[in-house]
Amino acid sequence: MLFIDNKQNNKWAEIGLAEGTSKTVPSPAGRDVQPGLPLGLRLLAFGPVLILLALIIIVGAVTPGFLSSINIGNILAQTAVIAVVAIGQHLVILTRGIDLSVGSNLALATVVGGLVFKVWDSSFGVALAMLIAATLVGAVNGVAYVFGRLPHPFIITLATLSICRGLALELAVGHTTMRGMPDGINVLGDASFGFIPNSFFIVAGVVAIFLVITKKMVWGRWIYAVGGAPQAALGMGIPVKGVLISTYMISGLCAGIGAIILAGRTGASSPLYGDLLELDTIAAVIIGGASFLGGRGHIGHALVGAVMIGVIRNALNLNNVDVFFQMIAIGAIIVVAVEADVLRGYLESRARAQQSARS
């Protein structure tokens, strides 16, 4: 769509030149229109998608079986947890924050679900318990960050990372896994429709809901506003504290949804689940192209990043590459993604300077 825009602008510019005027030409609405977003910025916005497509084509060409329906189903199932938790992480990062607690929050949620299962074999009850537990942890993060007047959410979520893991281990009283989940949870996490895992549909549903919230709802607009300029948001009368707390609660909720998927896939709960999931989700958001500095990003970024991590892991697995190399590869890609963010800032300031010169 953006490319069509570009063409139109070029057309206007051409007409302008043909008429011997400057580069600005009245648009049909009567406003002056100059060529829009610089090409470099457009490329950066679509870069992650292009890289993912290139990655899929290259890996598909050199790896037999990569594009088979079974393997695609595998990738989708393995990516589901990262993707859904990354959506919550994305909202937090949009507000210039970070949530380090998602991994151990997820583990704690599965353990709570496992304990509920022991006394109540109900899919609904177990799922609800996981969601409530995880959302509560998110609420603690948000409230402590906002009302504790902490300078940055890094420390509080680091603290809850530790607390949740410890609490999960404590509640599991020494078990590393607790077998058993209600049938409904197993169906959600483990069964599939054709070759497409059911968890894919959960992720799709979550994406749809959060697309509406972030792009169509006043609340979502406020999340972007708080991330773009917290002081201005305060001055404009946006309830900044409430918005911040809500994003941490959503991040917790998403960790709870991830807990349901993971517990369903394995048919078990474990205090060891979600190890380093915080890094995977942060990586997914950044690799996907959202800005670590807040205010810029789209749920699509989190998804693209999550799929990219899934594809890289899967491809390296299929090619029998050492697991340590996977970590190195993903780390290297994060560096590239963060540099791309810096480059975007540079291109924007250059565009601004051009505007000043022109006006």
Next chain:
Amino acid sequence: MIVDTRTPVLSVRNAQKHFGAIHALKGISLEAHRGEVLALLGDNGAGKSTLIKCISGLHMLDEGEMVLDGEDVRFHSPAAARSAGIETVYQDLALFDNLTPAQNFYCGRELGFPSWLPAPLRLLNAREMDKRAASVIDRLKVKLPKFDAPVALMSGGQRQAIAVARATVFARKVVILDEPTAALGLRESRKVVDLVKQLRDEGNAIILITHNMEHVVELADRAVVLRQGHKVGEIKPSRDTQQALVSMIVGAEA
């Protein structure tokens, strides 16, 4: 002193504000009238910013009263001041870089539906907001490179023009401008000065903070000078009184 028999749209009486041991406002009174520009002058730390933050609801006065259109008011938040008809264009924290001009216009008071939902859960009426913002931009003859690009891509003058234009949409009584031309070049300042005149002519009371004495002389009907939290004078600015004003600001008796 100027004797004024008209009814002011906003009057502040005996404003007092402490920050811990610092006595930032020591009993300041001022009046703002519709269709008039009131310049608020003073050196850095004189209390200008504190005073406008109190008027616009970011801070609350410790003592003193504010009367808006004949009614005693006390604002607990910027939102309350805005809905009472007081718009503020802050110096550097005015815009959201990541949002488009139209999104900036309506940020914090988005048009949404359905109205029975609580405000944050309403769906954005993006088309209507775009349309109205575009018509204001057109009316004020602000030139923007692209209406659907984030304002991060726009020049300082374009950004300030957007911020002032935003105030024109919602202003009903008082518009406070905190150094609207501080970071701008000559031509861009001119554009903003024109916008301020337009705002005034539409019947708003303007409170203008600026260090630019040319603009004070050109725009202001009255100038209130603050020094160290006191109001030290009120003058009709003109070429002749410009020197006296500067002396008053820096505290050198002319």
